[in-house]
Amino acid sequence: MAILWSCDSDSPEISYTPTYLQVEQPANFPEIQYNLSNNPVTQEGFDLGKALFYDGKLSANNSIPCAFCHEQAFAFTHHGHTLSHGVNGGIGFRNSQPMQNLAYFSEFMWDGAASHLDLQPIIPLTSELEMGETLSNVVDKLKADTYYQSQFPLAFDDGEINSENILKALSQFMLMMVSSNSKYDKYVRNEEGVTLTEVELQGQNIFENKCSSCHATDLFTDQSYRNTGLPINAKLDDTGRFKVLENPEDLYKFKVPSLRNVEKTFPYMHDGRFATLTAVLNFYDSGMVDNGNVDESLKRSDGSFGISLTENEKVQLIAFLKTFTDNEFLNDTRFAEY
């Protein structure tokens, strides 16, 4: 009877029968921070999140998707841009950060203003300088779209097109973006007989002595906020983490960035002021200024600030940094628009 009944029905219910996906836990990574039990990743949710990521509808003028500033080939940064431009010609005030391995982080943005991955997209989506949209408008636009009308019920049990499910779908897409198959990874995990060259090994030695106290773990960040003594750009006057808590101790502090795919994520620093890795290392060697709150770990024994590096050491370090490039991730079709 029941079967006959449903066959006769003119409007068959779209059934929620998700295919669950596993978020990777690479052996050399810290533990996943995201609470997956609240938002288990499914193929349908991932597909929905990817569609949202590449959809201009999330912006006020329907033409600035998330992917506008986050291009896969550059580890989801905005290729070559120091700062990015958004709707109505607005210019953001920080360099677009890479998107990878976000499952293993607990705070997001250069200043940690988002303390949950689900909530992070609200910042660019609502910023007048970036996507200039409101969540309610996005909900209305998606409700009028036939793809989303059919995809939300496949991705979520309640099938609702609301802010909860939009944000959960975006998280599902982002959680799957794991970059863990660089030359370095294969080397430390003893996979495929991968070895580092002499110069890369020398670079690794310098890195461990001079960089890894902040760029710690195999994510290459201790996820702390530090002031590295960058000369202040008066035009932007970006006080960094100070904006979050208005705590004077946080002045000019920014999140220690992960160095994964760092070869591809140029330009560098929170405002993209350095175009090359050489420029970054030159700054650490001789460009730091005492702006009142520089991290103590960057103080030399003579009281000046900086990390002394010879020209040869810089070359060796850069060779090692390039072993973090993960071409499998950068070319992974699961994350590609087409």
Add this chain to the structure above:
Amino acid sequence: MEVRTTSYHLSIIFIQMKITKIFITLLLCATVISCSNDDNMVESLVGQTGDLIVKFDNGVGDQDLIFDVSYDKSSNESYKLTSVKYIVSNIELTKSDGSTFMYPEIENAFIVDEADANNAGEIYITLNDVPAGDYTKISFGVGIDQERFQKGADGQGNLLAEAQEKEMLWSWATGFRFIRLDGVYSDATVTDEALNIHMGSVGTSLDNYREVSLDAPNTVIVREASTPEVHIKADIAKVFDGQTSVLFADGYNQVHTDETTTPVIADNLMGIFMIHHVHNE
């Protein structure tokens, strides 16, 4: 209700014992029967649900709150407001017997906005499907608690979109404003300077969520056919002159994320509410 019925049976028992012991057996039967009748009555109440309306009525001391009207505060400062909004969540009702009912989480966060008030200055929150009962206490949180916040989008339905529409989300970070008072203030030296109280928790670093528990002056009787109205007065003056009196001139004209000033406002906010009266139909 239950208590009254029980004492009624006890008095029957007492009288009948006086008459004769022969009736004791019969009496026990009667008690058993009436007890089960009793149970049936309780069960029917338990299965029953009704609605409850919470009315928020913002005022300033003994005056109604009206936008753009100047109100005096301590230390010869005064202020005029153009927006008054706050978030109320985790509403829990306590019965006379001490048992509690927590309104379902996904529905249990409300933005009380003076701009939505009726002509009497009241903002209505309707709680649906509340178990029938006699309630004597209502408690709620002001703002969003850390547990809920740390769930991200999970279980929040469209709350984030609604909060953003009401300008109760930070635009530069992800977090809720628990209270938003916008307007101007004046004192002996300045006139109509900007006044913006946008207080909330700051991510997981600073928790400014506070809980309020209010005793009802008379019982709140929820039945399927009876929708009580709990009239809560909120004295906005106490945001500035509550547990602690603050001075606009000392920086309390701009309260956003500072870890010194925001908890003071949060503590004051906790004390602005009282149940003025309850209407039972």
